[in-house]
Amino acid sequence: MNVQLFIPCFIDQLYPSVAFNMVKVLEKAGCTVQYNTNQTCCGQPAYNAGFRNEAKEVCTKFVKDFSGADYIVAPSASCTGFVRNYYPQLFNNSSMHNEVKTLGERTYELSDFLINVLGVDDLGARLDGKATYHDSCAALRECKIKQEPRRLLQKVKGLELVEMNDVETCCGFGGTFAVKFEPISIAMADQKITNAAATDAQYLISTDMSCLMHLDGYIKHKGSNLKVLHLAEVLANGW
Structure with missing residues (x-):
């Protein structure tokens, strides 16, 4: 199974060992892990601070960076929850509406993915x-x-x-x-x-x-x- 790795910005900058350990876990579970080095932030900090237009620009980049059909797995329920629950609001009635809906269905936090998709405990x-x-x-x-x-x-x-x-x-x-x-x-x-x-x-x-x-x-x-x-x-x- 191919998996796209999404590493939140604060983990990338402050706790990179968490990301490397997640790769180890996913590979042991039988996944082929890929990492798009163009990825940045999911847009949550700007959105939560009230900068909706600026957040939408970052979110649009995220959608493009993770286009395709692979599962997206993150070591963060916070970022995962933002993509799943708030992207549909940002892109409602837009040309990206369906793409964003599919993106949310492909995005998982690590434990959720291991248990509910891979069936590994x-x-x-x-x-x-x-x-x-x-x-x-x-x-x-x-x-x-x-x-x-x-x-x-x-x-x-x-x-x-x-x-x-x-x-x-x-x-x-x-x-x-x-x-x-x-x-x-x-x-x-x-x-x-x-x-x-x-x-x-x-x-x-x-x-x-x-x-x-x-x-x-x-x-x-x-x-x-x-x-x-x-x-x-x-x-x-x-x-």
Whole structure:
């Protein structure tokens, strides 16, 4: 199966290891992975900031960069959810309407793709220790992803998965929300990390590096030993 890799801009710039680990996982699952080096951003930052016309230009480029029939897989439910749910609004009643609809149907977050398209839940990964999982708002509410990452983590040898309290509560990042409403954002991060730490977990895992980036900043500020890991890093570990 051919797969087009979509790497969000912040992962490309700040967490490239997540992208490389996702390639390893997809190839082990039997996929032929391709990467279009012309790709840039999905347009979500501009859209969320209210710059709809500028966002549409970026989104139009994204549609062209990922034209074809291959599946598009991303290590981010946030970007995936944006393509699936907001592109149809931007291009409604336009000449690109049908192309955008098909694009959304081909675009998947990693765990969703592994479980619901490939039917793979065991990659032979190993990680010794205890972990708790954070449901990102985009994964849970925009992509309807809940059990998929948990099924994958439950097959990781040596890993004990423990649920934290209020697991579906937002971490406080929300893109520009963290900048515009810093005190609220910090308080939400404090609540999330307090709940995660109460499980005695060593690892905090999620599908979204944007959430983990925000939480990791608070973890370092608080002096906690909790380590954040993207799902792809876990699934590529131990083999």
